[in-house]
Amino acid sequence: MSINATLIGQMITFALLVWFTMKYIWPPLFDSLEERKKKIADGLAAAERGQEQIILAEKKAITVLKEAKERSAEIVTLAQKRANEIVEESKHNAKLEGDRLILSAKAQVDQEIQQAREGLRQEITTLALAAAQQILGAEIDKSKHQDILNKVSNQLG
Amino acid sequence: MSTEAHAAEGATGYIIHHLTSLSVGEGFWRLNLDTLFFSVVLGGVFIWFFKRAAEKATSGVPGLVQNFAELLIEFVDGQVKDTFHGRSQLIAPLALTVFCWVFLFNFMDLFPVDILPSIAGMMGVEYLRVVPSTDLNATFAMSISVFCLIIFYSIKVKGPIGFAKELMFQPFGPWMLPFNLLLKLVEEIAKPISLALRLFGNLYAGELIFILIALLPWYIQPLLSFPWAIFHILIITLQAFIFMVLTIVYLSMAHEDH
Numbered sequence: 365m366s367i368n369a370t371l372i373g374q375m376i377t378f379a380l381l382v383w384f385t386m387k388y389i390w391p392p393l394f395d396s397l398e399e400r401k402k403k404i405a406d407g408l409a410a411a412e413r414g415q416e417q418i419i420l421a422e423k424k425a426i427t428v429l430k431e432a433k434e435r436s437a438e439i440v441t442l443a444q445k446r447a448n449e450i451v452e453e454s455k456h457n458a459k460l461e462g463d464r465l466i467l468s469a470k471a472q473v474d475q476e477i478q479q480a481r482e483g484l485r486q487e488i489t490t491l492a493l494a495a496a497q498q499i500l501g502a503e504i505d506k507s508k509h510q511d512i513l514n515k516v517s518n519q520l521g
Numbered sequence: 522m523s524t525e526a527h528a529a530e531g532a533t534g535y536i537i538h539h540l541t542s543l544s545v546g547e548g549f550w551r552l553n554l555d556t557l558f559f560s561v562v563l564g565g566v567f568i569w570f571f572k573r574a575a576e577k578a579t580s581g582v583p584g585l586v587q588n589f590a591e592l593l594i595e596f597v598d599g600q601v602k603d604t605f606h607g608r609s610q611l612i613a614p615l616a617l618t619v620f621c622w623v624f625l626f627n628f629m630d631l632f633p634v635d636i637l638p639s640i641a642g643m644m645g646v647e648y649l650r651v652v653p654s655t656d657l658n659a660t661f662a663m664s665i666s667v668f669c670l671i672i673f674y675s676i677k678v679k680g681p682i683g684f685a686k687e688l689m690f691q692p693f694g695p696w697m698l699p700f701n702l703l704l705k706l707v708e709e710i711a712k713p714i715s716l717a718l719r720l721f722g723n724l725y726a727g728e729l730i731f732i733l734i735a736l737l738p739w740y741i742q743p744l745l746s747f748p749w750a751i752f753h754i755l756i757i758t759l760q761a762f763i764f765m766v767l768t769i770v771y772l773s774m775a776h777e778d779h
Contacts, residue, residue: 367549367657367658367661368544368546368548368549368550368551368552368553368658369546369549369550369551369552370544370551370552370553370556370557370656370658370659370662371658371661371662371665372662373552373557373658373662374556374557374560374653374658374659374661374662374663375662375663375665375666377557377560377561377564377662378618378622378662378663378666379666380564381564381567381568381618381622382611382614382615382618382666384568385568385571385614385615385617385618386610386611386614386615388572388575389568389571389572389574389575389614389617390594390613390614390617392575392576392578393571393574393575393578393587393590393591393594394594394598394613395578396578396579396580396583396587396591397591397594397595399580400580400581400583402580403580
């Protein structure tokens with residue numbers, strides 16, 4: 365139980381251990397610690413950036429939504445206007461078409477009336493002549509009385 | 522403390538037997554083989570563990586070994602950064618080595634006192650002291666190494682003249698030169714001695730108490746040795762920590778100009 369040469373042996377061992385730790389153990393472990401620290405810091409920074417970007421994106425999304433709403437409202441207004449226009453136009457067209465149809469129907473009716481009138485006139489002329497022949501009892505020369513006949517016929521027309 | 526006188530029998534003989542080193546040689550050139558053996562083996566354990574961690578070190582997700590190694594590294598590095606404000610490649614690895622080695626020395630104390638000596642006895646080794654830090658040689662080896670580093674750094678940082686001036690003119694100025702020198706010398710020499718004796722004393726006393734408990738009847742032993750062992754877990758860590766912190770403090774004092 366006294367100081368002896370063990371001391372020297374222990375000192376050498378100690379020196380070797382310290383040297384080895386300094387050379388091969390401390391640097392790699394410490395470097396990896398530092399590197400991980402950096403990684404974590406970077407990760408946190410990235411997360412923060414991401415958060416900021418989310419906020420920005422949300423703001424942007426709100427603007428975009430607002431714009432889209434305005435735009436859609438505009439489109440709806442335009443569409444309503446256009447629809448009204450179309451309705452008006454088709455009403456107008458229908459009216460024109462109706463008028464046209466009425467006009468052509470009227471023309472046809474007039475024509476038919478004309479024809480009927482013409483037919484009646486002929487018939488009446490013939491009947492009148494026959495009646496006159498009966499009344500007068502004498503022959504009426506068609507060629508002699510053409511003028512009279514024409515007058516009557518005209519009065520009927 | 523003449524533990525060499527191991528002729529006595531009974532309780533005294535048992536205690537003395539436990540406290541006698543396995544040694545060869547005579548006089549100063551006696552070598553305590555058990556101290557050397559265990560300290561080298563424990564140093565090997567320390568190196569093996571940390572080397573494994575260092576080889577596999579990644580900055581990604583750490584494994585169990587790396588995690589533990591990093592825990593210690595960060596702990597030691599934190600202590601060094603708290604105390605030591607200069608730049609040094611040596612001081613942090615030195616502190617780590619001191620802490621782990623001393624801790625492993627002390628940890629041997631937690632093995633039941635008779636196990637390893639009995640096994641050694643069966644193999645024909647008569648004496649075996651398993652706790653290197655109960656050997657003054659081991660504790661002084663470290664504290665003297667640290668002392669050498671203190672002197673080295675004092676001279677390196679302050680210059681031979683600066684260091685001499687500090688020894689002679691502080692703390693009371695040039696007119697009290699002899700007194701200053703005496704005070705400073707005592708202060709410097711007290712460092713390694715207190716460092717070594719504190720560790721030695723604590724562990725020696727702890728070991729002695731384990732041995733004394735082992736002398737008691739078997740049914741009382743667990744009652745005492747269990748709480749003592751639990752308490753000792755604190756002691757061995759604390760002593761390793763104190764040794765490390767004081768090493769850092771002394772070296773940082775060596776680096777600082779007053």
